[in-house]
Amino acid sequence: MPWKETDPMKERVRFIQDWLRRSHSVVELCAMYGISRKSAYKWIDRYMHDGPDWAVERSHAASHVHNRTAPEIEQALMDMRLKHRSWGARKLLHCVGLANPQWVLPHESTVCDMLKRHGLVKTGPRRRAVGHPGAPRAVVQGPNDCWSVDFKGQFRLGNGQYCYPLTVTDNFSRYLLECRGMAGTLLEPSKAVFTRLFKEYGLPRRVRSDNGVPFAGAGLGRLSQLSVWWIKLGVLPELIEPGKPQQNGRHERMHRTLKDEATKPPAATAAGQQRKFNHFRTEYNEVRPHESLDMDTPAQWYRPSNRPMPARLQPMSYPDRFETRLVSSNGGIRWSRQWVNVTSALIGEYIGLEPIDDGLWDVYYGIKKLGRLHERQMCIEDECGRLKRSNRSGVQGLQQQGVTQ
Numbered sequence: 071m072p073w074k075e076t077d078p079m080k081e082r083v084r085f086i087q088d089w090l091r092r093s094h095s096v097v098e099l100c101a102m103y104g105i106s107r108k109s110a111y112k113w114i115d116r117y118m119h120d121g122p123d124w125a126v127e128r129s130h131a132a133s134h135v136h137n138r139t140a141p142e143i144e145q146a147l148m149d150m151r152l153k154h155r156s157w158g159a160r161k162l163l164h165c166v167g168l169a170n171p172q173w174v175l176p177h178e179s180t181v182c183d184m185l186k187r188h189g190l191v192k193t194g195p196r197r198r199a200v201g202h203p204g205a206p207r208a209v210v211q212g213p214n215d216c217w218s219v220d221f222k223g224q225f226r227l228g229n230g231q232y233c234y235p236l237t238v239t240d241n242f243s244r245y246l247l248e249c250r251g252m253a254g255t256l257l258e259p260s261k262a263v264f265t266r267l268f269k270e271y272g273l274p275r276r277v278r279s280d281n282g283v284p285f286a287g288a289g290l291g292r293l294s295q296l297s298v299w300w301i302k303l304g305v306l307p308e309l310i311e312p313g314k315p316q317q318n319g320r321h322e323r324m325h326r327t328l329k330d331e332a333t334k335p336p337a338a339t340a341a342g343q344q345r346k347f348n349h350f351r352t353e354y355n356e357v358r359p360h361e362s363l364d365m366d367t368p369a370q371w372y373r374p375s376n377r378p379m380p381a382r383l384q385p386m387s388y389p390d391r392f393e394t395r396l397v398s399s400n401g402g403i404r405w406s407r408q409w410v411n412v413t414s415a416l417i418g419e420y421i422g423l424e425p426i427d428d429g430l431w432d433v434y435y436g437i438k439k440l441g442r443l444h445e446r447q448m449c450i451e452d453e454c455g456r457l458k459r460s461n462r463s464g465v466q467g468l469q470q471q472g473v474t475q
Contacts, residue, residue, distance in 0.1 A: 082125045085110070086117050139176045144184055146170065151190050154358070156330045159185070161358065164365045214375040216241045216276040216308070218321035219285065221255055222328060228338030235347065236263055237328065239321055241278070244363065245372035246324065246354050247271060249332075249347040251340055257284045257295055264296075265379075268303070272375025278308040278318055285309075289401070289413030290433075290452055291440040298415055301436040302383050327354070386436055388422035393431070396420055408448050412440070 085103050088094060094102070100110050116124040143166070150162050157165075159181035167175055176184075185191045210216050222235040234255055238248040250263055261284075277300055279285035286309055287294040297307040310317035332350040337343035355372075359365040388394055395403035401414035403421065412421060416435060423431040429445035441452040 078127065079125045082113050085113060086125075089114060139180060139184070140173075143170075143173055143175065147181055147184060148188055148190070151185060151188075154353075155190075156327055157358070160361060160365075164359045210241045213240055213242050213245070213371065213373045214272065214274040214377075216278055217247065217274040218278045218318050220280060220318065220321055220325070221252075221282065222325050225333055225336055227336050227340060227343055231340060233336070233340060233343055235328070235333075236260060237321070237325065238263075238267060239324060240274075240368075240372055241320055243368045243371035244320065244324070244360055245368035246351050249328065249351045251344050251347055253340075255283050260284050261296060261299065264300075268379040270374075273303055273305055273377040273379055274375060275377075276306045276308045278310065278321075280310055280315065280318065281312050287413070287415050289415055290411075290450060291413065291435070291438060293413055293415040293435070293438075293440075295415060298419070298435070301438050302386070303379065304377070304437065306437050324354070386420050386422075388420075388434070389424075392422040392424050392434070394420050394422050405443070405448070406445060410443065410448055410450060412450065 081103060085099060085105075088099055088102075089096070096107060096110055096114075100107050103110075113125075146166050146169075147162050150166055151157065154161070159178040162181060163175050163178065167173065182191070217238055218241055219236070219238045222237055224232045224234045227233055232253070234252040236248065236250045236252050237246065239246050247267055248263060252259055252263075277297075281292060284294055284296045285307070286292040286297065292309055293301075293307075300307050315322050328347075328350060331353075332346045333343075337346055355369045356367055359367060363371055395405065397403055397412050397416040397419050399417055400409075401417055402409045402411045404410075412433075419435065421440070422434045423443060424434065426432055426442070431443040431445075433440045433443055433450055439453070441450045443450050
């Protein structure tokens with residue numbers, strides 16, 4: 071039973087005084103003070119052997135902790151965390167271990183406890199695990215097999231201007247090729263960024279993006295002017311499914327780190343924000359270890375492409391078995407004395423049609439398959455199985471101009 075609702079230390083002193091008077095037995099004193107005999111004999115023993123501080127409450131913590139982390143190791147881990155606030159226990163242990171190979175480092179769970187004790191962990195509701203319905207269409211086997219590109223959502227700078235970060239990563243090495251603050255998502259500034267990247271790093275085989283501008287359009291093959299230019303260079307555009315950003319999960323994960331480390335708080339001007347992006351890119355590529363790379367940095371895994379950017383674009387060519395047609399100014403082609411709608415993104419470009427069966431032709435623009443032409447319906451079925459109707463309005467327009475079918 072507990073001591074009475076008074077000062078516990080005073081109660082212990084009174085208990086010993088009454089015990090010294092020998093006016094009551096220990097059992098009677100226990101009943102008077104509401105304590106157990108075990109507690110009574112404990113305090114009598116302390117009075118007899120522990121000196122003047124016998125009544126002071128003692129800590130119940132162990133007097134010695136085996137394998138306790140040395141203070142200098144804990145301080146180094148906490149200093150590293152303060153420098154890199156988004157890093158977890160595994161990255162902290164890796165970097166501190168590289169700098170101090172003679173140290174015996176604690177387990178990851180111990181470092182997590184340290185971070186909580188020092189208030190360096192954000193607590194909140196745990197995210198509910200969800201399925202992963204999407205997956206990349208092709209396996210990435212080496213650097214430049216596939217680049218990912220996206221515009222990280224816009225945000226306001228200190229001066230009130232909007233900033234649209236354009237990011238490009240290599241999917242194999244996680245190397246951040248570009249992180250550029252843009253004034254918008256227009257075609258020409260974006261094309262200028264890719265021109266510089268292609269000249270510096272060479273051409274990738276594929277570029278994966280979402281379905282937003284300027285990467286995709288609304289017509290056949292979801293082609294845009296930017297993706298048409300990629301195809302001319304021999305780079306295959308690859309779109310994720312709408313509403314499934316997890317299909318570009320590596321890039322989206324990088325965006326979360328970018329947001330935490332380079333935009334909170336935003337800089338006052340575009341130039342200042344770009345300096346923050348440049349610093350983040352250097353640290354992300356050359357300092358930050360990646361668990362998926364065996365704790366190496368992206369710079370240790372990335373190599374430039376052996377496909378240089380050509381100085382001049384060559385005309386689009388197709389095998390001899392293909393039929394070729396020029397896409398007219400109305401976005402269609404003439405086929406079997408009729409007009410078939412293709413896409414306005416290919417106006418002035420030649421497409422190739424490969425015979426598959428009677429009345430069936432696969433439609434290509436360069437290395438990109440756009441769909442399948444059905445002569446019976448005189449329309450093109452896209453890769454999702456949707457049929458694009460023949461361009462009746464284009465036919466009428468050409469008839470008005472005196473063009474015969």
